[in-house]
Amino acid sequence: MNLQLLSVTMLLTFALLATATWYVARGRQVHAAQLSAQLLANSVSPMMVFADRPAAQIELEAFSRRSDLLLVQVQTPAGAVFAQWQAGSGAPLSRIAPPLAAARLADATSVTMQELEVWAPIRLKDEVVGVLVLRESLAGLRMAVLTLSAAAAALIAVAILIAWRGLLLVQRRALAPLVELSNLAEHIARERDYGKRAAVYRRDEVGRLTERFNDMLKRIEVWQADLHQQLEQEQEAGQQFQQLAHRDSLTGLPNRLFFQGELQRYLAFSTEHDELMALMFIDLDNFKTVNDKHGHDAGDAVLCEVSRRMASVVRSRDVLCRLGGDEFALILPALPDQEAAEHLAQRLIDAVRVTLTINGVVMPIGATVGLAFAPVDATDATALLNASDQAMYEAKRAGKNTYRRAHSAGT
Numbered sequence: 450m451n452l453q454l455l456s457v458t459m460l461l462t463f464a465l466l467a468t469a470t471w472y473v474a475r476g477r478q479v480h481a482a483q484l485s486a487q488l489l490a491n492s493v494s495p496m497m498v499f500a501d502r503p504a505a506q507i508e509l510e511a512f513s514r515r516s517d518l519l520l521v522q523v524q525t526p527a528g529a530v531f532a533q534w535q536a537g538s539g540a541p542l543s544r545i546a547p548p549l550a551a552a553r554l555a556d557a558t559s560v561t562m563q564e565l566e567v568w569a570p571i572r573l574k575d576e577v578v579g580v581l582v583l584r585e586s587l588a589g590l591r592m593a594v595l596t597l598s599a600a601a602a603a604l605i606a607v608a609i610l611i612a613w614r615g616l617l618l619v620q621r622r623a624l625a626p627l628v629e630l631s632n633l634a635e636h637i638a639r640e641r642d643y644g645k646r647a648a649v650y651r652r653d654e655v656g657r658l659t660e661r662f663n664d665m666l667k668r669i670e671v672w673q674a675d676l677h678q679q680l681e682q683e684q685e686a687g688q689q690f691q692q693l694a695h696r697d698s699l700t701g702l703p704n705r706l707f708f709q710g711e712l713q714r715y716l717a718f719s720t721e722h723d724e725l726m727a728l729m730f731i732d733l734d735n736f737k738t739v740n741d742k743h744g745h746d747a748g749d750a751v752l753c754e755v756s757r758r759m760a761s762v763v764r765s766r767d768v769l770c771r772l773g774g775d776e777f778a779l780i781l782p783a784l785p786d787q788e789a790a791e792h793l794a795q796r797l798i799d800a801v802r803v804t805l806t807i808n809g810v811v812m813p814i815g816a817t818v819g820l821a822f823a824p825v826d827a828t829d830a831t832a833l834l835n836a837s838d839q840a841m842y843e844a845k846r847a848g849k850n851t852y853r854r855a856h857s858a859g860t
């Protein structure tokens with residue numbers, strides 16, 4: 450746009466100058482022709498009075514050395530040709546009609562694009578004794594103006610070319626940092642890499658904009674780091690809370706809440722994959738006696754030791770939970786057969802029965818186990834838990850320190 454505006458302005462200026470030059474130069478030539486005509490009129494005035502045609506003709510011949518002269522003619526007041534000189538070999542002109550009758554009394558001029566014609570009265574004292582007609586070509590003047598205009602046009606073309614190159618350079622210099630800034634903004638938006646910074650090349654408006662952009666990036670980076678840290682802390686707190694909510698604080702085993710969720714999950718999985726799984730309900734024997742005789746702390750120590758022992762005999766995939774008090778549950782997923790669960794129940798009972806001493810005193814502790822299988826005894830969590838609970842009570846009735854399977858599994 451700058452270039453277009455510049456070009457249009459230069460072309461308009463050129464057109465104005467060329468036109469002005471043409472009119473000024475033509476005006477000067479007209480003025481010069483009028484002066485010459487007047488001087489010549491004065492020279493031929495006596496010759497007219499004395500009717501000296503040869504002298505007038507010689508005068509005209511001498512005058513004809515002027516360039517651009519096409520015709521010079523002297524007329525009598527009646528309009529007859531007294532003497533004349535004509536450029537080229539054309540036939541001599543007869544009388545030329547004056548453009549104005551007034552030309553006999555005053556100068557008259559007619560100008561076209563091709564030529565000019567001046568009529569000057571020839572006076573002797575105050576009497577008009579003839580009329581001088583001068584006709585000049587404007588071809589030379591036109592050629593001079595055209596040559597000048599062509600040179601000016603060439604100069605203007607060169608100027609426009611230089612301006613174009615200069616504008617491109619300025620534009621590139623001015624726009625390059627903006628383009629770089631735009632690319633960086635796009636990269637940051639895509640990669641979320643707020644650690645990047647834009648280079649500041651100059652201390653101008655673009656430089657200040659780049660600095661503000663960098664400040665904004667810095668703030669976003671700090672804000673993002675804070676947010677990230679906060680999120681991590683919240684995640685950590687959430688995980689801790691989750692662990693606390695799902696863990697028994699005394700034994701460190703998963704608690705009843707966790708057990709309920711896991712039982713549902715394992716049941717769904719075993720049903721889907723057509724696997725055999727079992728649930729063991731474990732209740733410690735004589736635990737009340739431990740508490741009553743040896744105190745609550747000894748009871749807690751027994752709970753912890755029994756938990757440790759049971760955890761050491763179960764398989765890695767089994768899930769041992771403390772349901773509350775002296776009650777525990779063990780989920781046994783992916784069992785090869787029911788006997789595997791029974792063997793494990795026996796191992797678990799044996800592990801608890803190993804002599805347990807707290808503060809030098811042997812604790813009379815044991816474990817009674819109820820076993821229920823899915824899908825054999827039940828397919829939902831509540832029914833399976835009830836079945837294993839029933840089996841445990843049956844084992845208690847049978848004398849404790851033993852295990853029983855749920856009825857439908859066949860004891």
Ligand SMILES: Nc1nc2c(ncn2[C@@H]2O[C@H](COP(=O)(O)OP(=O)(O)OP(=O)(O)O)[C@@H](O)[C@H]2O)c(=O)[nH]1
Pocket residue numbers: 699732733734735736737738740744745746747748749752773774775845
């Ligand atoms: N030390 C301690 N005792 C608890 C805790 N929770 C429950 N108890 C006690 O555990 C005892 C459980 O008693 P029971 O299971 O009914 O009694 P038991 O002696 O085991 O009876 P049987 O199962 O028939 O052998 C109660 O005395 C509760 O007060 C605990 O976290 N710590």
